Amino acid sequence: MQIEMMAEVLRRRRTELGMSQADLAALARVDKRQIRRYEAAEQQPVLSVAVAIADALKISVGELAGIPTHGVKLSGEWWASWQTSKDGEEVITLQEVRFRQQGDLLDVETTTRGNVTVEEGGYHWRGELRLWDNEVLMGWYAAADGSVRSKGTMYFILHPHGQWMSGRWVGMSYDGKIVTGWGAMAREKVRATEIIAELKGQGLT
Numbered sequence: 001m002q003i004e005m006m007a008e009v010l011r012r013r014r015t016e017l018g019m020s021q022a023d024l025a026a027l028a029r030v031d032k033r034q035i036r037r038y039e040a041a042e043q044q045p046v047l048s049v050a051v052a053i054a055d056a057l058k059i060s061v062g063e064l065a066g067i068p069t070h071g072v073k074l075s076g077e078w079w080a081s082w083q084t085s086k087d088g089e090e091v092i093t094l095q096e097v098r099f100r101q102q103g104d105l106l107d108v109e110t111t112t113r114g115n116v117t118v119e120e121g122g123y124h125w126r127g128e129l130r131l132w133d134n135e136v137l138m139g140w141y142a143a144a145d146g147s148v149r150s151k152g153t154m155y156f157i158l159h160p161h162g163q164w165m166s167g168r169w170v171g172m173s174y175d176g177k178i179v180t181g182w183g184a185m186a187r188e189k190v191r192a193t194e195i196i197a198e199l200k201g202q203g204l205t
Helices: 002-016 021-028 032-039 047-057 189-201
Strands: 076-086 089-102 105-110 125-132 136-143 151-158 164-172 178-186
Touching: 002 021, 002 032, 002 047, 021 032, 021 047, 032 047, 076 189, 089 189, 105 136, 125 151, 136 164, 151 178, 164 189, 178 189
Parallel strands: none
Antiparallel strands: 076 089, 076 178, 089 105, 105 125, 125 136, 136 151, 151 164, 164 178
16 A cells, blocks of 8 residues: 555656656666656665655655645745845845755755845845744755855744745844844745835834
């Protein structure tokens, strides 16, 4: 029963991602014939191969094995908005980001520089977030542009349906000072900037 469940999850998830068996085999570094056997429920992968396949499919090993999960699904394209400053003047940034979720862990990276210059905060960055109890995300970020030193931490409260998150970042500025500001991520562009305005309206600094 378990081997059949895994075969079904593997086939369904591979199809969702638009992958061929050859694509998955290349990502997981196994022979294409093995993927065919797994999907036909003729054979079950050893743990190391199951981990590689789950990683390629962007799911947890537990999900691959057919263990039901009640975690919110956050993978995909999002918009990130940040409250920062340049020369004492407030700047609100807006960038497209991509989430890749594996269980409670999320990789985050920008896909665009956004609406401001690099000097104003429109640099590429990547980070990681950990989801706690489907309601809080905590993690770190670091600039991915070689000339930018910025790095720091992120804390977000997640909307119950996983459509947006609001919170705060604390990090190191280009001149080495500790700085902070509001942060928001949302599946919709407009919502990301709306959240920043709402947070500012709370009157907190």
